[in-house]
Amino acid sequence: MPQKQGLTVADVLALPVLASGRPEVVAGEQNLDRLVRWVHITELTDPASFLKGGELVLTTGVPLPGDASQVRRYVDELADVGAAALVLELVRRFHRAPEPLIRACRARGLPLVTLARDVNFLEVTQVVHTLILGNQTEVLRRTQQIHEAFTTLTLRGAGPEEVVRTAVEMSRRTVVLENLAHQAVICEPAGTDAETALAHWERRSRATPVVDHTEVAGEEGWLTTPVEFQGERWGRVVMVPDTRSFSAEDVTVLERAAMTLTIARLIHSTAWERRAHRTVLHDIAEQRYRSPGEARARAAALGLPVTDASFLAVLVDVPRSAGEVETLLSRTLERTALVGTLTERRVGVLLFLRKGQPWQSTVEQLSRTAREEDAGAVVSVGCEVGDLTHVARSFREAGRVAEAVLPGSDLLFHRLSDIGLRHLLHTLRDDVRVQDYVERQIGRLVEHDARNGTELLPTLRHYLDAAGNKTIAARRGGISRQTMYDRLHALERLLDRDLELGEHRTELHVALLTLDVLRG
Known part of the structure; x- marks a missing residue:
């Protein structure tokens, strides 16, 4: 389960104010990660009645009972109330921890710490309480920042990509949004690459149980939370573990991200999957990926x-x-x-x-x-x-x-x-050099027909389409061969071209095709 934020027993023992007493853990070593929510100094035989749980209990050992059964009851009461640890100063009454006390603490998993030197318990209390209160203030401040960040995203109508990206920035962990088909629709890696994060994603996802609330699940220890609205589930958000344990802050980030994603889905009509396809399509088409393996993994x-x-x-x-x-x-x-x-x-x-x-x-x-x-x-x-x-x-x-x-x-x-010549000319139609070419080749001819009501341009078209065959060109134009000859001579004079030359015919033919494209 995600760890809560705060001072642990191990953290307190490492403080100079306690380290000077040469602390030694003689029982309950496996539970030094318990959180210390307060420090309690006591010389009572029943201190548990004054505790609420999470306290680091400091004692000189003076009130400890001598009978083994009473020692067990003393430890049981501390364990039952949820004390974080028992610290015994070996200066006044004891010079080593009593065996019954050690056995009782081991039986209940209660950390028992001995101090070989005298320590000012009041100073310990002041230092630890200052740190606890300061840490609580920092936690509250950080939690407020998280809520404000995601609230801002909601008010701006941010899309799911930005929501996931914000979750990554705040947690410094890889975050993935997946749909009900166990497809990773959005992945923002942190400390790794997308290829590694998404490798065999569907198989890994199906091996991780779907839960109804925020929970660490599966063999890989993913922190997951559902994205849903009024009982309709759309997918889940996954925070992938790294070398650090999940904290309460990670849970807050993931849950706020899921809530913001829910609102984003209600606001934006485009489905997650389509947005994801669009993004991956753009990235692959424009080669905006770090490696070929990443492109394959995302697809x-x-x-x-x-x-x-x-x-x-x-x-x-x-x-x-x-x-x-x-x-x-x-x-x-x-x-x-x-x-x-x-x-x-x-x-x-x-x-x-x-x-x-x-x-x-x-x-x-x-x-x-x-x-x-x-x-x-x-x-x-x-x-x-x-x-x-x-x-x-x-x-x-x-x-x-x-x-x-x-x-x-x-x-x-x-x-x-x-794609043929006409298609190529269509592609180049906006190039001023192509437009200028048309004007230089046949501009005078177009203007001549417009001024004089002649039909030299259609005649040139029939002639070029017939590959220079005058008989076919005359028949297509519905004119006599002699009229065709006369018009061809007129064209040669007007355009200063020899229509018997293949290159000249090609130049004019290209110009005519381009004119058709420009007239579109």
Whole structure:
């Protein structure tokens, strides 16, 4: 169980005011961690009637009975009332602790301490009481700080990530928020890394009993407390042990964190799991992790298959808000993908695929699902990669594909192999150098048609689309061959280009395609 804060018997014995008496523990050594809540000097034969528990009893031994049975009763009464320890000064009546007293204290586990030298009991009382009162004041101050910190988070409407982070800062221990499926949705490590903290999380979590109140449980000794509201449980908060024992302050931090998380869940409509998926997705896509092992551990802690798997980045761009599409895809791809909004109109998906599993059918279904929610959804696919560390490359490729998709495309999804020249020009349409190129190549032609009502631009388009075949170009334009010849000569004079040269035709063709893209 968590240890309470305060002075222990061992702490008091180490104080100079008692250490000068050369204290020796002759019984009850295993209970020196008992808390001392007060010091009581007594020369009575029945001091227990004046005690309330937790006292360090100081005596010269003068009133101790000589009969062994009475000694046992004396010790039993002290033990029953909960005295912290009995300190016997070996100066006046005794020069060594009586055997009956030692046996009685050992039988009841009551620490018995002898002092070989004279000690000022009044000074001991003053020093210890000052420390106890000072410690109580510090505990109260610290508890108030904890309550104020979490109250501030509640008033600010802080999200669960900030709540867990605050619990870590106050306890200096690793804290994990998990859901009912034993998935670690938020992990803030302290003194370790996320990879170590989350290793085999679900198995370890299931081995730790779920309790109805704050308690140390399981083989690892996790300090856990439930997160719930009006009987509905949502998960639990776990504080992972380190070399220190849990304290009452740790319990306060964990319970206040759980209360604040409950309020945060009621305030924020986004489920913990979706927030967690979104965070891990961002971190993996942008390589914001300390090591590949951490990335795998965080994904595995959310129940995703990371071993013997390949990975594929998918971007879903929607004309309206991405929130509804994210919700729908999260339900559809549960436990097979990370799903999260990347921008207001873009949803990111990271598919976890079994080795050798074709991804096309999954992406097709994903696309249909997205279009059910938003008919204008455009799906772009990156390259399949075999390691989480390469996922960023897959997302970059999907991003390049998304930039190149032409408006009105009816493909279920797009990938890099679908991107041709027109798509490339669409990607570059905002580059002033590309716009300037169009103006230099065919700007005069566009202006000539506008001023004179001619149709030289359509004629050039038919000619270039026909790969320089004048007969086909004339038929497509609905004009005679002679008219085609005349217009081509006019085009060559106006543009100062030789239309028989392949390079000149290519330059003009690119300019025409870019003009179409710019007119969009």
